[in-house]
Amino acid sequence: MAIHSSNRTDVNRSAILARLGADGPASRAELARVLALSPALITQLVKELLADGLLVELEQAPSNGGRPARMLGLATSAGHAIGVKVVADHVAFVEVGVDGRVVRSASEPFDATASTFIAELVERIRGFIAAGDGTTVLGLGVGVPGSVDRLGSGVVDSAQLGWTGVELGDALRRATGLPVVVENNVNALAVAERLFGLGRSHDNFLVVTIGTGVGAGVVVDGNVLRGASGGAGEIGHFPVADDGPRCGCGNDGCLEAHIGEGALVRDARDRGAIPPDGGIDDLLAAADAGEDDAIRIYREAGGLLGRTLAGVVHTVDPALVVVLGEGTTGWRHWSPGFEPAFRSHLLRHRRSLPVEIETWQDESWAQGAAALVLAMPFDAAGSAGDQGRLIRERLVGPVVRR
Amino acid sequence: MAIHSSNRTDVNRSAILARLGADGPASRAELARVLALSPALITQLVKELLADGLLVELEQAPSNGGRPARMLGLATSAGHAIGVKVVADHVAFVEVGVDGRVVRSASEPFDATASTFIAELVERIRGFIAAGDGTTVLGLGVGVPGSVDRLGSGVVDSAQLGWTGVELGDALRRATGLPVVVENNVNALAVAERLFGLGRSHDNFLVVTIGTGVGAGVVVDGNVLRGASGGAGEIGHFPVADDGPRCGCGNDGCLEAHIGEGALVRDARDRGAIPPDGGIDDLLAAADAGEDDAIRIYREAGGLLGRTLAGVVHTVDPALVVVLGEGTTGWRHWSPGFEPAFRSHLLRHRRSLPVEIETWQDESWAQGAAALVLAMPFDAAGSAGDQGRLIRERLVGPVVRR
DNA sequence: GAGAGTTAATTTAGAACTAAACAAAGTAGA
DNA sequence: TCTACTTTGTTTAGTTCTAAATTAACTCTC
Numbered sequence: 119m120a121i122h123s124s125n126r127t128d129v130n131r132s133a134i135l136a137r138l139g140a141d142g143p144a145s146r147a148e149l150a151r152v153l154a155l156s157p158a159l160i161t162q163l164v165k166e167l168l169a170d171g172l173l174v175e176l177e178q179a180p181s182n183g184g185r186p187a188r189m190l191g192l193a194t195s196a197g198h199a200i201g202v203k204v205v206a207d208h209v210a211f212v213e214v215g216v217d218g219r220v221v222r223s224a225s226e227p228f229d230a231t232a233s234t235f236i237a238e239l240v241e242r243i244r245g246f247i248a249a250g251d252g253t254t255v256l257g258l259g260v261g262v263p264g265s266v267d268r269l270g271s272g273v274v275d276s277a278q279l280g281w282t283g284v285e286l287g288d289a290l291r292r293a294t295g296l297p298v299v300v301e302n303n304v305n306a307l308a309v310a311e312r313l314f315g316l317g318r319s320h321d322n323f324l325v326v327t328i329g330t331g332v333g334a335g336v337v338v339d340g341n342v343l344r345g346a347s348g349g350a351g352e353i354g355h356f357p358v359a360d361d362g363p364r365c366g367c368g369n370d371g372c373l374e375a376h377i378g379e380g381a382l383v384r385d386a387r388d389r390g391a392i393p394p395d396g397g398i399d400d401l402l403a404a405a406d407a408g409e410d411d412a413i414r415i416y417r418e419a420g421g422l423l424g425r426t427l428a429g430v431v432h433t434v435d436p437a438l439v440v441v442l443g444e445g446t447t448g449w450r451h452w453s454p455g456f457e458p459a460f461r462s463h464l465l466r467h468r469r470s471l472p473v474e475i476e477t478w479q480d481e482s483w484a485q486g487a488a489a490l491v492l493a494m495p496f497d498a499a500g501s502a503g504d505q506g507r508l509i510r511e512r513l514v515g516p517v518v519r520r
Numbered sequence: 521m522a523i524h525s526s527n528r529t530d531v532n533r534s535a536i537l538a539r540l541g542a543d544g545p546a547s548r549a550e551l552a553r554v555l556a557l558s559p560a561l562i563t564q565l566v567k568e569l570l571a572d573g574l575l576v577e578l579e580q581a582p583s584n585g586g587r588p589a590r591m592l593g594l595a596t597s598a599g600h601a602i603g604v605k606v607v608a609d610h611v612a613f614v615e616v617g618v619d620g621r622v623v624r625s626a627s628e629p630f631d632a633t634a635s636t637f638i639a640e641l642v643e644r645i646r647g648f649i650a651a652g653d654g655t656t657v658l659g660l661g662v663g664v665p666g667s668v669d670r671l672g673s674g675v676v677d678s679a680q681l682g683w684t685g686v687e688l689g690d691a692l693r694r695a696t697g698l699p700v701v702v703e704n705n706v707n708a709l710a711v712a713e714r715l716f717g718l719g720r721s722h723d724n725f726l727v728v729t730i731g732t733g734v735g736a737g738v739v740v741d742g743n744v745l746r747g748a749s750g751g752a753g754e755i756g757h758f759p760v761a762d763d764g765p766r767c768g769c770g771n772d773g774c775l776e777a778h779i780g781e782g783a784l785v786r787d788a789r790d791r792g793a794i795p796p797d798g799g800i801d802d803l804l805a806a807a808d809a810g811e812d813d814a815i816r817i818y819r820e821a822g823g824l825l826g827r828t829l830a831g832v833v834h835t836v837d838p839a840l841v842v843v844l845g846e847g848t849t850g851w852r853h854w855s856p857g858f859e860p861a862f863r864s865h866l867l868r869h870r871r872s873l874p875v876e877i878e879t880w881q882d883e884s885w886a887q888g889a890a891a892l893v894l895a896m897p898f899d900a901a902g903s904a905g906d907q908g909r910l911i912r913e914r915l916v917g918p919v920v921r922r
Numbered sequence: 923g924a925g926a927g928t929t930a931a932t933t934t935a936g937a938a939c940t941a942a943a944c945a946a947a948g949t950a951g952a
Numbered sequence: 953t954c955t956a957c958t959t960t961g962t963t964t965a966g967t968t969c970t971a972a973a974t975t976a977a978c979t980c981t982c
Contacts, residue, residue, distance in 0.1 A: 130968090147930050161932055162901065184929020184962050277867060322748040338747075343740055345837020346724040352731035357865035360823070367867055393964040421762070426831075429758035433738070433832055435747020463759035465769055467677060499920070515888065532938090549960055558940050563962060587947040587961020926981080933974070938967100945962070952955085 145187030201488025272300030308335025418454025547589030602891025674702030710737025822857025
């Protein structure tokens with residue numbers, strides 16, 4: 119309700135860095151426009167950032183009718199973020215630059231159900247950091263399949279990992295001494311999409327993932343919707359039938375229990391579309407080969423996803439839907455079911471809502487997690503408590519001001 | 521992303537008025553705490569508001585261990601807001617004080633499909649205002665069944681009213697010279713709930729209405745979620761079956777086509793639970809009398825609502841669900857179907873989510889619309905353009921400052 | 923090639939806000 | 953009654969930001 123300007127000390131300084139990191143060089147005037155700050159302030163802040171060595175002045179841009187702009191770029195030494203993707207049987211790591219580009223990556227086995235899982239995880243993380251080239255690590259972003267209660271302490275509840283009330287954030291912070299942000303993995307992807315992807319040009323959009331699980335990240339007015347307990351976007355457990363198959367969450371008829379990877383494989387085995395020991399790759403191959411049962415399984419899944427997403431669209435009214443995840447490799451078979459179901463159930467004036475399918479790489483999940491670190495210092499709401507401030511401090515580094 | 525302090529000129533002044541209006545008298549220290557502003561600023565702003573005659577200093581509060589607080593109250597002359605509820609065949613008006621209490625109300629026939637509907641509406645509004653006691657009218661809040669693209673211009677699309685692209689806001693503003701805020705009627709209720717109802721103590725909650733239509737207002741981080749085109753919360757058109765009955769929107773299988781008042785009545789007639797010319801009152805009477813078919817119709821509707829709402833809860837993760845609308849008069853018959861379906865489809869850690877049924881009066885819709893006017897000057901986002909500023913100006917009145 | 927127009931960046935004066943020190947007005951305990 | 957403590961409210965100095973005027977650097981047109 120009330121507006122206050124406490125703790126905003128260098129949020130705008132950070133916003134400048136974020137913009138330059140995400141979108142490349144820009145002029146002072148351009149920064150003023152996109153950040154909705156006065157040119158006067160930009161002049162002032164840029165002067166300080168240049169003095170601190172965080173920015174560099176680049177060549178002049180060609181004039182377009184008036185005084186040509188002097189472009190500003192991020193000093194390359196700004197630092198890296200580390201993204202960690204945690205799943206039941208392994209962890210994946212990436213190290214990314216301030217522009218979101220992956221510098222290096224790794225993947226290691228990991229048993230989330232072991233009693234010593236935190237110690238194990240810490241060891242793996244230390245190993246990955248130690249293998250780096252020594253560039254300042256701004257912080258650690260961790261993506262988990264499940265809901266995260268407070269981004270700061272990082273309290274994780276995850277059926278998939280068998281975790282309840284695990285204070286992962288605090289544990290990792292103590293062990294590594296780094297700023298740590300823990301978040302649901304789909305929400306992390308939504309953040310990445312907002313910073314570096316299609317979401318850059320949209321304040322309201324939906325990120326949907328299909329694969330082992332089904333999930334959504336809801337971006338509203340430029341921010342990821344977390345809800346009262348950090349559990350927003352759990353559309354995998356949207357009930358689509360009263361008497362549907364049992365889901366991993368214990369309920370019946372969840373969307374995920376119908377169209378998750380496990381459900382598709384089970385259906386395919388039952389119908390004989392793939393051998394009894396076949397997997398999702400076999401199903402995709404069968405569909406590619408034109409086998410009716412396989413094609414039908416994908417089409418039905420697409421239809422159910424389309425119908426449910428139409429409802430979700432009516433609920434949150436996004437301007438764009440982005441579909442991501444391992445499952446998108448077979449999207450050509452989902453699409454014939456998805457498109458008619460999705461469009462026909464949308465209200466007329468929203469029928470033309472764009473749906474974009476993004477290419478998917480193994481490291482995308484971890485990349486999303488890393489984006490959390492890059493987004494956090496620029497999140498005015500400060501949802502993760504001190505972490506944003508700590509990351510900012512590491513960003514500015516040991517430079518002495520004034 | 522970036523923080524800026526433009527146009528915040530008297531937002532905090534307004535926040536003080538809002539707080540005192542909504543929650544009654546408070547001390548300076550208390551205001552500083554709840555508004556998260558410094559005591560120094562409160563002192564400063566209160567000094568000016570007292571000089572302007574908008575606030576009055578009340579008696580001292582009993583000390584609780586230290587210097588006793590001098591309470592502050594709103595000057596009673598602050599003004600009234602007028603709420604208008606527009607439906608296909610009539611309009612309802614209320615005039616409310618800054619505390620949200622209804623001063624007077626009226627209801628008149630109105631044909632939304634007539635070609636001269638704007639002129640008609642203007643005339644009815646003028647009549648209602650003229651019948652008042654002359655207290656300053658701060659502004660006009662209009663609730664419509666449909667989606668509103670920009671709160672400022674108030675562009676309305678409504679299947680129920682047969683309106684597409686009607687610039688109601690601009691038209692009414694020109695005709696009345698008052699600040700005008702047009703909004704979807706369920707969103708208006710959500711605003712009212714946030715200002716004066718159960719939502720005061722929750723930043724994330726869901727308002728659900730059942731009756732002729734079915735709708736939802738989604739409050740996220742204290743603000744009503746409007747989405748990319750103002751259409752968020754349209755859960756009435758959530759598709760719940762591929763081959764369900766045809767809905768008024770033209771699609772098949774919408775939730776509203778299953779459990780809206782029209783659908784219930786149609787079902788009841790088909791099953792012989794009420795006479796062929798019977799209405800919703802007959803259905804309720806039949807259920808009260810213990811007739812199986814009537815009870816079953818309500819229970820099925822409750823089950824479908826419960827299942828769908830469970831999914832919506834997973835999507836936006838509210839801390840509270842408030843059920844409102846004409847339909848709640850029969851809630852005792854919805855409940856046996858709703859409760860099991862809703863709870864059983866929620867994820868375990870969210871099973872105990874509170875669902876509150878609010879009593880409903882005829883004028884509640886219009887009261888919600890009036891709340892728009894009272895909320896607008898205190899909406900820092902300024903979603904309705906100039907309207908908030910205009911209302912603030914009327915609130916401060918002709919007093920000359922300094 | 924001399925204005926006229928446009929866009930970029932800086933300077934200056936001042937508004938909005940806060941932190942921290944202070945003053946005021948009470949209670950509670952010896 | 954004197955001292956210690958608590959809570960409320962004000963003052964002061966300083967920070968962050970903006971608006972508006974100004975300077976700078978270019979293009980376009982005649």
